[in-house]
Amino acid sequence: MAWGSAAAVALFLALYAAMVREWVHRALAALAAATLAVAGGLITPREALAAVDWNTLVLLFGLMLLAGAVDEAGWFRRFGDWARRRAGASPRRLLVLFALVAAGASAVLPNLAVVLVLAPPLVSAVEALGADPVPPLVALTTAANFGGMATLVGDPPNVLIGSAAHLSFEAFLVALGPPAALAVAVALLWTTRALPARGAAAAVPPSPPARRPAVLLVLLLTVAGFLAAPRIGWPVGLVGLAGGVTAALLGGREAERVLAGVDWGTILFLGGLFVVVGALEHQGVIAALASRVGPYTRAAAFVPLVLAGSAVVSALLDNVPLVAAAIPVLGAAAGSGAAPWWALAAGAGIGGNATLVGSSANIVAASVAAERGFSLSFGTYWRHARGVSVAALGLAGLWLVVTQGG
Numbered sequence: 001m002a003w004g005s006a007a008a009v010a011l012f013l014a015l016y017a018a019m020v021r022e023w024v025h026r027a028l029a030a031l032a033a034a035t036l037a038v039a040g041g042l043i044t045p046r047e048a049l050a051a052v053d054w055n056t057l058v059l060l061f062g063l064m065l066l067a068g069a070v071d072e073a074g075w076f077r078r079f080g081d082w083a084r085r086r087a088g089a090s091p092r093r094l095l096v097l098f099a100l101v102a103a104g105a106s107a108v109l110p111n112l113a114v115v116l117v118l119a120p121p122l123v124s125a126v127e128a129l130g131a132d133p134v135p136p137l138v139a140l141t142t143a144a145n146f147g148g149m150a151t152l153v154g155d156p157p158n159v160l161i162g163s164a165a166h167l168s169f170e171a172f173l174v175a176l177g178p179p180a181a182l183a184v185a186v187a188l189l190w191t192t193r194a195l196p197a198r199g200a201a202a203a204v205p206p207s208p209p210a211r212r213p214a215v216l217l218v219l220l221l222t223v224a225g226f227l228a229a230p231r232i233g234w235p236v237g238l239v240g241l242a243g244g245v246t247a248a249l250l251g252g253r254e255a256e257r258v259l260a261g262v263d264w265g266t267i268l269f270l271g272g273l274f275v276v277v278g279a280l281e282h283q284g285v286i287a288a289l290a291s292r293v294g295p296y297t298r299a300a301a302f303v304p305l306v307l308a309g310s311a312v313v314s315a316l317l318d319n320v321p322l323v324a325a326a327i328p329v330l331g332a333a334a335g336s337g338a339a340p341w342w343a344l345a346a347g348a349g350i351g352g353n354a355t356l357v358g359s360s361a362n363i364v365a366a367s368v369a370a371e372r373g374f375s376l377s378f379g380t381y382w383r384h385a386r387g388v389s390v391a392a393l394g395l396a397g398l399w400l401v402v403t404q405g406g
Contacts, residue, residue: 004042005284008042008279015029015030029272031268038275051274051275051281052274055235058240060110061240063244066219066247069250072251075216084128091126095192098122098136099140112359114148122136133372133374136195138191139187143188145352150176150177151172151177156270157322158349160320161323165331169229175342176346179395179396179399182395183392183395219243225242225243226239277321303343306330306343307344310322311347314354315351318357351389355382
């Protein structure tokens with residue numbers, strides 16, 4: 001291996017290690033790695049800018065604005081109060097209502113944002129009923145992860161895959177929507193067994209009415225824009241940006257709070273990661289890997305191997321850098337057909353759900369737990385999520401075999 005190739009691989013592995021060990025914030029780690037790649041001559045400044053997938057970053061920024069505007073208008077709080085009144089003294093019914101909304105919202109908004117706004121009211125409501133908040137919190141995160149797996153815009157790995165493979169919102173929904181829905185159902189059946197049928201009756205204080213119904217209209221129009229984007233020739237990033245900026249502007253003076261709520265760490269992390277992966281590509285590492293993978297792409301077991309392999313690695317490490325590194329390899333090695341891309345998306349989503357470090361939404365859930373005074377450790381999360389994730393992986397594999405001929 002040439003010096004440049006070895007240095008690019010070492011840089012990528014160092015970035016992974018810094019993330020897993022949490023030595024520094026992952027955004028700073030990615031930006032530092034990107035800077036070293038350029039300074040070390042592994043990639044030129046012009047090539048580094050070209051390696052960044054701006055459509056993905058713009059889309060995530062717009063969707064974070066949209067989620068923040070919906071939250072600032074009070075619609076998530078209004079739902080939380082309605083769910084508490086509807087559930088009465090039943091923790092199981094409360095969880096089902098929250099999880100279904102989390103799955104649906106994560107299909108059109110970033111799942112990490114959905115967990116961030118829905119987890120606190122769910123935990124408060126479950127604690128008021130006298131039940132253990134850990135299983136419902138993990139179930140909410142699982143529903144958000146699987147709901148995000150169903151569409152182009154719900155999960156950062158899907159955004160990366162859709163942009164690279166030119167897959168539409170509608171195509172994602174048709175290919176992965178059914179197994180994602182089944183996975184959510186399995187998660188609810190699995191978790192509700194751990195909750196009591198009835199808890200302590202808790203009064204729900206009246207909440208201020210939600211404002212600006214036009215924000216919800218913007219959300220619906222944005223979803224319609226995602227469906228229409230391939231037909232009108234618009235990139236999904238532009239659609240998401242238009243929806244997010246419009247919703248934020250409707251908030252007037254609250255637009256500053258919406259802008260402050262954007263997860264800049266995730267956006268900067270992805271920007272740096274694109275440059276590091278670009279260095280791997282320019283140093284020939286991606287081509288070498290593709291040449292090794294190429295002979296297996298026509299094998300009958302290739303799609304199941306992609307599904308299982310991406311799930312296992314995503315469970316051990318964050319699924320975003322895995323997908324970012326796998327995309328150019330799969331693009332160079334795979335033949336015709338979208339089945340390998342669906343397998344990569346499903347594997348990353350399901351594997352990322354299995355452990356605390358697999359997905360950004362899981363880290364958000366752990367942060368919410370810490371703020372509420374209880375711990376959601378790696379082991380605790382694994383005990384509650386592993387069975388659901390294994391079942392979901394089996395369902396996704398069966399679905400891909402039946403529908404995609406994998």
